[in-house]
Amino acid sequence: MQLLSLQDVAIERGERRLLSGVHLTVEAGDIWQLVGANGVGKTSLLRALAGLAQLGVSGQIVHKQARLYLGHAPALKKSLSALDNLRCHPASDILASDEMIFSALESLNLAGYEEQPVGSLSAGQQRRVALTRLLLSQAPLWLLDEPFTALDVSGCDWLDTQIRSHVSSGGAVVYTSHQPSRFGSLQQDVDLVRYVC
Amino acid sequence: MFADIPLLSLREAFSRQFRRHLKALMGSPADMANPLLFYSMVVTLFPLGLGPDPERLSAIAPGLLWVVALLSSLMVSSKLFDSDYEDGSLEQLAIAPYPLSILLMGEIAAHWLATGFLLAAVSPLFGIMLGLPAAGLGVLFYSLMLGTICLTLIGAMGSALTVSIRRGGLLMSLLIIPLNVPVLIFGTTAVSEAVIGGNPQTWLTLLSGLAMGSLALVPIAISAALRVSLDN
Numbered sequence: 001m002q003l004l005s006l007q008d009v010a011i012e013r014g015e016r017r018l019l020s021g022v023h024l025t026v027e028a029g030d031i032w033q034l035v036g037a038n039g040v041g042k043t044s045l046l047r048a049l050a051g052l053a054q055l056g057v058s059g060q061i062v063h064k065q066a067r068l069y070l071g072h073a074p075a076l077k078k079s080l081s082a083l084d085n086l087r088c089h090p091a092s093d094i095l096a097s098d099e100m101i102f103s104a105l106e107s108l109n110l111a112g113y114e115e116q117p118v119g120s121l122s123a124g125q126q127r128r129v130a131l132t133r134l135l136l137s138q139a140p141l142w143l144l145d146e147p148f149t150a151l152d153v154s155g156c157d158w159l160d161t162q163i164r165s166h167v168s169s170g171g172a173v174v175y176t177s178h179q180p181s182r183f184g185s186l187q188q189d190v191d192l193v194r195y196v197c
Numbered sequence: 198m199f200a201d202i203p204l205l206s207l208r209e210a211f212s213r214q215f216r217r218h219l220k221a222l223m224g225s226p227a228d229m230a231n232p233l234l235f236y237s238m239v240v241t242l243f244p245l246g247l248g249p250d251p252e253r254l255s256a257i258a259p260g261l262l263w264v265v266a267l268l269s270s271l272m273v274s275s276k277l278f279d280s281d282y283e284d285g286s287l288e289q290l291a292i293a294p295y296p297l298s299i300l301l302m303g304e305i306a307a308h309w310l311a312t313g314f315l316l317a318a319v320s321p322l323f324g325i326m327l328g329l330p331a332a333g334l335g336v337l338f339y340s341l342m343l344g345t346i347c348l349t350l351i352g353a354m355g356s357a358l359t360v361s362i363r364r365g366g367l368l369m370s371l372l373i374i375p376l377n378v379p380v381l382i383f384g385t386t387a388v389s390e391a392v393i394g395g396n397p398q399t400w401l402t403l404l405s406g407l408a409m410g411s412l413a414l415v416p417i418a419i420s421a422a423l424r425v426s427l428d429n
Contacts, residue, residue: 052291
């Protein structure tokens with residue numbers, strides 16, 4: 001099943017043309033890693049895939065299914081607790097019950113921090129709260145921008161497991177990372193250097 | 198398993214966004230108190246500057262109360278979407294599977310309740326402080342209630358247009374003050390008419406027309422402006 005397809009996509013940022021001629025088809029069960037040097041356009045491409053950029057994007061991007069996008073900014077209100085943030089997350093597609101949120105936070109070692117304002121948590125913990133949304137969504141396509149940043153070893157392992165189980169149940173993941181391939185033969189790389197103008 | 202994703206109803210999506218923003222506002226009471234503090238400071242300082250002559254004060258009270266309400270609304274509305282832009286919430290709103298304008302209306306409604314509504318609710322008190330005749334107090338309340346709806350929506354539009362520009366404050370004031378002028382004129386005239394025993398209904402009707410018109414149209418403009426702001 002096709003979740004996303006790109007036909008001859010070009011991306012401009014301001015006056016500069018970053019990428020052109022990008023073709024990509026994301027099928028259920030795929031893991032794609034966007035690789036390339038800093039500034040090559042990984043985030044811009046991922047934002048375009050999410051549907052956030054339209055002005056500088058030409059070509060065809062077809063979404064077949066709902067998507068979940070996690071960007072650099074965690075989209076968490078610092079004055080709200082983790083619980084409130086997840087209860088009322090602006091893009092969440094399900095009405096998560098409190099039990100679901102508690103058990104999701106617990107699986108990320110955040111038990112006991114549910115009621116604390118997110119602003120008082122450490123950077124890694126905030127990242128974990130943001131990642132909790134992976135468990136509270138039904139979107140088949142995950143678009144993750146540098147998801148492994150600021151995570152410790154156990155956090156990376158957790159994310160690893162989530163991604164594997166997500167694709168094995170028919171989802172797909174597109175992510176950017178500077179780390180070498182984590183998923184071995186399961187994943188395919190898109191080297192953006194090929195599309196640089 | 199992903200065959201069909203149950204979406205929230207629009208009402209649930211709206212109220213979820215409303216609660217989120219209201220809670221965030223409650224978390225920083227200083228931000229909420231700021232416009233009220235500004236309002237009370239100006240109302241206290243004017244008699245000190247102009248002299249305590251009750252007749253002179255009550256003559257300028259309708260205009261003064263309204264101008265200060267406009268300025269304090271401008272002050273807070275101009276930053277409405279700033280924190281959402283910085284923490285990435287706007288991106289998430291823009292790709293949420295609901296109409297952006299509905300979600301934003303939830304946020305704006307919470308903002309209005311915490312600023313505009315509160316301002317209108319305490320305005321009779323400020324009216325008394327400036328010696329506004331009793332006949333004008335009720336109309337002051339009603340006109341501000343309707344007027345702050347317009348002011349908040351127009352301010353939100355300005356904020357949406359300038360949110361991605363650093364130091365967009367001046368540009369934003371230039372953009373939206375002209376749009377606020379009719380609201381100011383209708384509101385002030387309503388209160389003045391009530392004070393001299395005239396007919397404030399006409400002006401209140403015009404104000405509510407403006408409020409309903411902006412409720413219907415401005416959210417569409419706001420969501421379009423935010424999409425453009427997010428695009429770079």
